[in-house]
Amino acid sequence: MDKHENSNRNNHFWKSFFSGVLGSVVTVLVVALLVFNIPVVQMQGEDGVTEEASQTLVDFESAIIGAVEKTSDAVVSVSNYQYVPSQETIFSYYSGIELGEPEDNLTLVGQGSGVVYKIDGDSAYVVTNNHVIDGAQEVSIIMADGEVVQAEIIGADEISDLAVLRVSAEHITTVVEFADSDAIQVGSLAIAIGSPLGSEFSSSVTQGIVSGLERIVPVDADGDGNTDYDMNLLQTDAAINPGNSGGALVNKDGQLIGINSSKLSSTQIEGMGFAIPSNDVASIIEQLEANGEVIRPVLGVATYNLNEIALSSRVDVLKLEEDMVDGVVVNQVIPNSSAEKGGVERYDVIVGMNDVAITNLSDLRKELYKYSIGETVTLEVIREGETMQLELVLEAGNNTQRSYGN
CATH class of the missing domain: 1.20.5 (Single alpha-helices involved in coiled-coils or other helix-helix interfaces)
Structure with a gap:
């Protein structure tokens, strides 16, 4: 070569x-x-x-x-003040010494964000997350311009994780406009506005896209390790940090598409934040304004997941096949409830509602909450090995019935 x-x-x-x-x-x-x-x-x-x-x-x-x-001027910081006993207060309790009312010792225990959505006369209304104001003895709002005003809790709902506050409209200049969250598309621009890590960083802005729709995120409300209900959320990669909870997720036109609620946090996870869709927000805040709570239908039963029941009880007491583990077992029927009126009995195993399979308590609540008070649903239950259909007219239930959550 x-x-x-x-x-x-x-x-x-x-x-x-x-x-x-x-x-x-x-x-x-x-x-x-x-x-x-x-x-x-x-x-x-x-x-x-x-x-x-x-x-x-x-x-x-x-x-x-x-x-x-x-x-941005419609996005505020929300401060949660609670009575935190000091050592001196604890001593006074046991010694009988009077040191003043508990309100004299209110302590800031957390901060989040909120969004002003309505002005009505001299009052303005703010939506935030329930977990932002949970347990508060006093709530204050810090406006975008730094003005601090006291807020009144109008209503709160643990299941939707939303709360409504009322403040004086004197310092309010802007309210948010709601978008139709049903029209949102994956890939749409998403801008998060809030107070990450507290009011020191108020009006912080992060930008991303809508990463997913109708994400079902399980919630363990009572901390027992079991899912109590599922939340339907928007997913975004716009940075959501502690303190952003209750803040605004808006589109390119500045319209609210969601209330920032949570994020997945792990060394292996990045850019997975979640927001409550604006249409869901609009429905819940209307009920909170009117009633101070969201009144959902209840069946009026105390229940267990079938997979938590011992095999011997599933076979000998409930008369089920050994391999059957999906369903919800009725342990108690509340007197005069929808369940009692519809013929539900103790040890019935609920396996379906209106042709939708029920595998656990989370499924039962998710399906139940799709319906309104006064509507009729058909429960599919197994009683002593026999499958049957029961029709129930859903009622709101009294406080005892609602405390069971089903």
């Missing part, structure tokens, strides 16, 4: 190498431009990009700035 041939081969190798690298770079750039909806630019010598691509970048930035300007 002569030197000329070797040189040609080397030149061919390097040309191929650089062509491949250039092709990869171009491919990556094109994909990035498509993802961010930026037109593929045309090179204009040393001038760089066309005016069209430059304008698209400006428009994208302007959309975010415009949305924030429209909404």
